[in-house]
Amino acid sequence: MALLHRAELRPSKLDLLAAWLPGRSWFTGTAGADLTRVATCRFDDPAGEVGIETLLVRSGAGPVLQVPLTYRGAPLPGADDWLVGTTEHSVLGPRWVYDACADPVYPPALAAAVLAGAGQAEEYFEVDGRREVRPPTMTLTGSRVDGVEPPVVGAPQEVVDGDPTLIRADQVELAVVRRPAPSEPSSAPGLTATWPGQPTPLLLAYATLH
Template identity: 85%
Template sequence: MALLHRAELRPSKLDLLAAWLPGRPWFAGTVGAAVTRVGAYRFDDPAGEVGIETLLVRAGDGPVLQVPLAYRGAPLAGADGWLVGTTEHSVLGPRWVYDACADPVYPPALAAAVLAGAGQAEEYFEVDGRRDVRAPSMTLTGSRVDGAELPAVGAPREVVDGEPTLIRADPVELAVVRRPVPAEVPSDACLTGAWAGQPAPVLLAYAVPR
């Protein structure tokens, strides 16, 4: 489960993305245009230290872009090239926001969704000692192979930033689709999603066949 806070971020996530996205090789949209949110989903960090959220956004009238983000309370060593930016969280204080594809907490979470149908984390607020669950903004469907054991997935040893973005993290290689649209699924192990305005599931990520 993902605990959320009713908080203000300065700058906001979308403001950070408006500055960062045009520099990505897979960017499509209007440079300088406002970035708007289409949907989002979260995964759990078992240690409870890192926020893992994937935003689906548009830049102006451009196509939907998928951006996995990792929120940390301190800089991640060796990851300066993957830093989206820093923001001040009114409850948690300074947060370092990274492209999650290069963050060690992300590949195991993505692999669990792609290979074992783990799904998204349930999001909730704490209100007067009780949990106030927030309805998801999109649905996810992952593969589930009966009897198959989820491998222990390590930190990424290489990330190739493109469309798709390839995450090589032994013993698997995962692909994150940056511009998700209805498409043929290239693997039996995949993650698909649907959201308001896109009722037919589209491919979000998959395991690269070896």
């Protein structure tokens, strides 16, 4: 489960992405246009220390773009090339925001969603001592591969930015589709998403087991 805070971020996530996205090779959108948030979901960090959130955004009239992010309370050593930016959280203080593909907490969570249908974390607020659940804005569907345990995935051995972005680890290669599209028939385990206004499942990620 993901505990959320009613907080202000300066700069906001979309402001950070508006500055960062145009520098990506896979960026497609309208130059200088405001970003629109389409849908989001979160995965759990078992240690409860790192926020893991996938944002689907659109720049102007461009296509939907997938941007998985991690939020940390301190810099991630060796990950400067994957830093999206820093922001001030009105409750938690300074936060370092990274492209999640290079953050060691993300691949295990993504592998579990793709291979075991682990789904997304339930998001909630604490309000006067009670839990207030925030309804999800998109629905994830994994392949639920029978008899396959999600591989133990450590820190990525290699991350190749592009569309898809490839995350290579010991037992699996994960592909993050930056411009989600209708899923083609494939033998590879995959993760799809739908959201209001998008009833046709779009492919977010797939996995190749070694």
